[in-house]
Amino acid sequence: MAAPIRMTPARRIAFALLWLGVLAVAGWAIGAHLQLSGDLRRFMPSARTPAQKLLIDELGEGPGSRLLLLAIDGDAPATLAAQSQALRAALATQPAFKLVANGAGLGLDAVPERLRPYRYLLSPTLDAQRLDAGYLREQLDSRVQDLGSPAGELIEPLLPSDPTMEMLRVAEAWQPAQAPQTLDGVWFDPAGKEALLAVETRAAGFDPAGQEQAIAAIRAAFERARGASPARLTVSGPGAFSLEIGGRTQREASLIGTIDSLLFVALLWLAYRSWKAPLIGGLPLATAGLAGLGAVACIFEGVHGITVAFGFTLIGVVQDYPIHLYSHQRPGLSPWASARSLWPTLGTGVASTCIAYLTFFVSGVDGLQQLAVFTIVGLATAALTTRFVLPALIDPAPRDVAQSRRLARVWSALARWPRLGVASVSLLAALALAVVLFVPGPFWQNDLAKLTPVPEAALARDAQLREALGAPDVRYVIAIEAKDAEAALQASEGLLAELPLLRQRGAIAGYDLAARYLPSARTQLQRQQRLPEPQALRAALDAAVAATPFRGDAFADFLRDVEAARHAPPLRPRDLAGTALAASIEGLLREREGRATALVSLTGLHDPEAVDAVVRRHGGQLLDLKQASESLVAEYRGRVLTALALAGVLLALAVWVALRSPRRVLRVLAPMALSTLLILAALRGFGVELNLFHLVSLILAAGLGLDYALFFDHAGDDRDEQLRTLHAVIVCSLTTFMVFALLALSSIPVLRAIGATVALGVVFNFALALLIVREPAAMATVEEGADAQP
Structure with missing residues (x-):
């Protein structure tokens, strides 16, 4: 060579x-x-149950992950209402937002002119009533009274095409069941001190860049709408939390990284001059x-x-x-x-x-x-x-660190420590295992919410805004699986008769489903068949108009709309693209290749058993998303534990191939295995519930332990080599310990879990490598004439 x-x-x-x-x-x-x-689904195992599949979808593209809740306070209600309207108008024109709602609801502006004739197919009126002379006369009499009321200016432009005000009925039916109170035309909290808005972003909840841009646009628009007012804006929701988490994590990581870098440089300079x-x-x-x-x-x-x-x-x-x-x-x-x-x-x-x-x-x-x-x-x-x-x-x-008198004195002191034999190691392992198994309290942490560093005050504020806005329950949802969207809508329509009864009984406070906005094609066709022929409708209208102040030709647009509705193909979800109605349906009707899911969101669920019984009769399921997340975490943990067990076997085989000595292999592996048990015992002893980050960190801690043990084994009984190894391991362990000890002090639960696990691993692995692996030195003393080095 x-x-x-x-x-x-x-x-x-x-x-x-x-x-x-x-x-x-x-x-x-x-x-x-x-x-x-930033797609968290990449770190999730494959979903197996319907609830897990829905949870994964919601984490990724679900409207819930894109929903931002806004509150404006700090000024008079009328001023806040004006700012809310200005903010809504500014955001509604921006492509970053799919929906901006502040109380206008899904009114007439939710349906473009091309879809207005469908009102008779969307409304349940024709399920129990025909467009005959009696009904039209009754409606026209009501319109005469309406024109004499304060609402006359709003009613008059609609009369030629919609004398029955069917579009207003449809819009009223689309209003949220648990909508907040309305003051000055916009949503307010129950106390009337905060104007409320709900905003759905186009960016997914896991897209931090998209969420940051959307929130920046909201704040910029609010600053323009606020002017000189002292009003304040609160933004809450998953996107806002992700920015808060990302910002705090970046700030802490930067601070810790800076401190670590300085300490690393200082330590290596001291160690090697x-x-x-x-x-x-x-x-x-x-x-x-x-x-x-x-x-x-x-x-x-x-x-x-x-x-x-x-x-x-x-x-x-x-x-x-x-x-x-x-x-x-x-x-x-x-x-x-x-x-x-x-x-x-x-x-x-x-x-x-x-x-x-x-x-x-x-x-x-x-x-x-x-x-x-x-x-x-x-x-x-x-x-x-x-x-x-x-x-x-x-x-x-x-310089040769083996000639350092200070290091020699340290080694001599350590050499006086008793080496641990098989009995001592077995006893320590048994004690650690007993602590791990028998300390009271939950062993695993399955609740993902406990890993969030979002402050309690922010979470409480988010819950307050959700309650004020009547946002649906984030834990329970009804799901009906079907082969396509039409079948899903048909199945969910069966619940429309049962859900109001559940609300009357107090089992739920409210509900929402896609069939409220878009009936199935089957239902639309049934209503279409109840529309009268042109001649029959004309005759009925003439008879009704004859007894009213209206002219006979005033309702030509109405006749054209009904005729258009008689021949129109049923309205499908894809036909609503680009309308405000599409945003409402999208979150409640999920279509995937070869399947569709109709969702029913619930508000104020008080009796899950009663709701589940009704839902099952209609082929649906009441899904508990909290339970689904916990089962997904448990399944993920099972896979990681399986990988760890297999890793232990392969690691032992690799060490065996390298050392080829049963005694040396056991001596090298013992510190790593015992340290793992001691780390778990320490965490359990302090009441820490173990999560996935502890498990992944155990791999790093095990790698450190193997490294320390291998080098002490490599030193053998050569005192100089032992001193060099001691010096290296001290420097290695100090640099690693500093990094992870600082992480253990973090306010971010994930960083804290990693830091505490690895910091404990450094201490245990260093001590056990000395107590188990080191050999008695062949040379008992240091030569007096050796040059002293630091």
Whole structure:
């Protein structure tokens, strides 16, 4: 094998700059093609039950995830009402919003002129009444009275085409069952102090960029509508919460990252007395991150934001690789030789960890598979660059940390600690397992709401606005599955007769379903058949008009509309595209390839059993979305646990192949296994309910434990090598502990779970590696003449 090229200081600087340049170009190329995704469904297992499928749909594209609740307060009601109208007018013209409602409801403006003749097919009037002379006479008499009332100016323009005011009846039927009170023509809270609006964005709830743009547009429009008024705007809902979570996470992550970087630089400078050590040591981590991102971008359609965040957290262990190389340097041994001697141990740890992450591919979850690719490629890249590239940048004449008297005194003190045998390890494992199994309180955290960092006050405010707006229950929903939209509408129409009875009995406070707005084609055809022939309708109208002040030719438009309705094809959901009515139906009638689902939203559900019994008679199901989310989390956890169990087996096999000694294999694996139990026991002892983030973090903690144990095993009974290993592991564990200890102090539950788990893992793995793996040194004392080094 040819000797490596001799690297002068100038060449090392040039090579470092070249490496940085390659990273910069690679970063630019990856950034130009990288498509980040925020779709949480990528990190969800395949839905199996109807409730789980609906939950996944709602998390992704459901109207509930796109709904923003607005409240304007701080001024006189009349002023707030005017601002509400101005805000609604400004937002309604913007393409970022599908629906902007503030009390106008689904009135006449919800239906364009081309669809007005359908009023007789949409209204239930003809189900019990025909358009005969008696009915028309009764309606015309009512119109005469209406024209003499204050509402006459509104009624008069509608009379020629709609003397029965059927369109107004339809619009009234479309009003929400639990609509808030109306003051000055807009919605207000019960106290009359806040003007309320409901806004549905086109951007999905998981699209942070789209939600940010929509909320920015809302605030800008409000500033224009407010003028000099002291009024205030509150924006709530999933989109607003996602921005709050993202902002807080970014701020905390930036602060923690800055502190960590400063501490990392300071610690490596203190450890190696070289300003180059932290700079050069960061190159493998940067290379690993870019390699992982590039691999995921090439293999998958889009890279999830969680993959990036978690991936960089999990490959954070690669910062240990240069540290091991630094600490094992000594005079007379070139960096290349040092890297070559460490490679079997380093390679075993990296290969074992990569094999463990391969098990994520059996989970069947796209997000976990992305995470596996990112981590495996990142770890392998960092290890290879540490072995074959980094030595070119290291000063070939370092100090030997094994000659440090201070480190020798630390090692001598640690050497007096009793080594743990099989009995001690078994006892500790039994005690930890007892704590894990028998500490009272819930073991798993299945409620996803507990992972949100949204403040309690904001959640309470959101609940208050939902109640004031009469928003539907977010937990229960009725679902009716059918082969297509027509069958779903027909099935849900059966509930229209039963739901009012449930409301009268107090089982529910309100309901909403697509059939309220759009009857099935079958129902429309039935109503169409009840429309009279032109001659019969003309005769009936003439008889009715004869006894009124109206002229005989005043209702020609009415006759044309009825004739158009007699020959019109039934109105389908696709015919409503581009109308305000479409937004209401879209959330209640879901169409997918080969199936359709009619949903019934509920308000004030007080008797789930009674509702479920009625729904089942009509072929539907009352779905509990909270239970569905918990079952989905449990199923996800089961897959992760299966992957972890398989990872443990594969990791043990990898270590066996590398060490080929039962005693050494057990000694290397014992600290990692016992640390895992101790971490779980500590978390359970403090009353922490375990979630998925704890489980994923356990993999990182296990990788650290394996790394520490392998290097202490590699040191054997050589005292100098033991001191170098101790130095490396101390620096590694301190840098890792600082990062995750700060995360453990975060206000973000996810970051806190990761930080606490890994910080505990660092402490336990370090201590157990010393107590179980270290060998008694062959040389008992340090030579008195050794030069003292820090």
